Amino acid sequence: MREVVFDTETTGLDPKTGDRMVEIGCVEMIGRVETGKTFHAYYNPERDMPSAAEAVHGLSSNFLSAKPLFSEGADDLLEFLGDAPLVAHNAGFDFGFLNAELERIGREPISLDRMVDTVAIARKKHPGAKASLDALCTRYGIDRSHRVKHGALLDAELLAQVYVELTGGRQIGLELAGEMDSADNASAGHSDATGLPKSDPATRREPRPHAASAEELSRHAAFVETMKDAIWVR
Structure with a gap:
């Protein structure tokens, strides 16, 4: 089965108050195995970048001002996503921003039926334990030493490894x-x-x-x- 693990970076926490998606990273998996196919894009949010958000992901207004608008790259993104289930960490946040961008350009939002939330899976599998991406990487021995700041593609790649562990482990491909x-x-x-x-x-x-x-x-x-x-x- 084809699945897409994805992550976003934004200008803030709430698209309803004007915050925008500025980066998205996607990793294709088939049968819980990464295929090597990825999608990565930056978008011009057409607004300023708050210092608190820039401190998290390092994306400045100056850097993003030279990037395309979301409307210019939406078709490429949607083609990559296809009709696959979409895996994200605290998926409601990422779906909220992605669908807000789609609605802004008059496109149909992505159905929440396709949402797979790894935070929910982690809390069910490890009740009471920390469910952040960093905490899960530590739990499963996944190297995140190169993660100095948040980055959509890097975080999607780390999450893909975490997702495998949450759904059966690294030897899942050896199952019957x-x-x-x-x-x-x-x-x-x-x-x-x-x-x-x-x-x-x-x-x-x-x-x-x-x-x-x-x-x-x-x-x-x-x-x-x-x-x-x-x-x-x-």
Whole structure:
């Protein structure tokens, strides 16, 4: 299943009061494995950059003034996102800014049904523990030494690693195909009333027989008879 992990940087905390998205970074994953395909863009917010926000991500008004408007790059972004589930940390924040930018240019907002919030997953998996991106990187041994300031693509890349850990670990690709399908169904909302993945009777196979046949048992007994001074008869 294709998923896109993304992060945004903004001029502040609330798009309803005039704050704008100034950077977005996206990482493509298929079957919880990064494909190497990414999307990254800066946008001119057409307003000043508050010093508190600049201290977080380091993006100045001067730097952003030479970048394109969101309207000029919206099609490229939407093409990359496609119809995949969108994974973000505290996803309501990022969805809020992304949809505010889309609505500002008369485009349809992205459905919240596509939202996968890693903060919610982390709080469920580790109740009472810190759920910040830094804290989760520390918990799972993910190197973030190069993260001096927030950056949308860098944070999306770190979050992709965290997301793998939250949903099965780094060896998730070694699971049996049936288990992978169940994990995909669960993340896509295909679960029953208990929250467990639904099984698909159409794809279920009957177990294969594993008991030895009479012929195989006879051949094994004959082989054992050829062994001299066997340890189990001493």
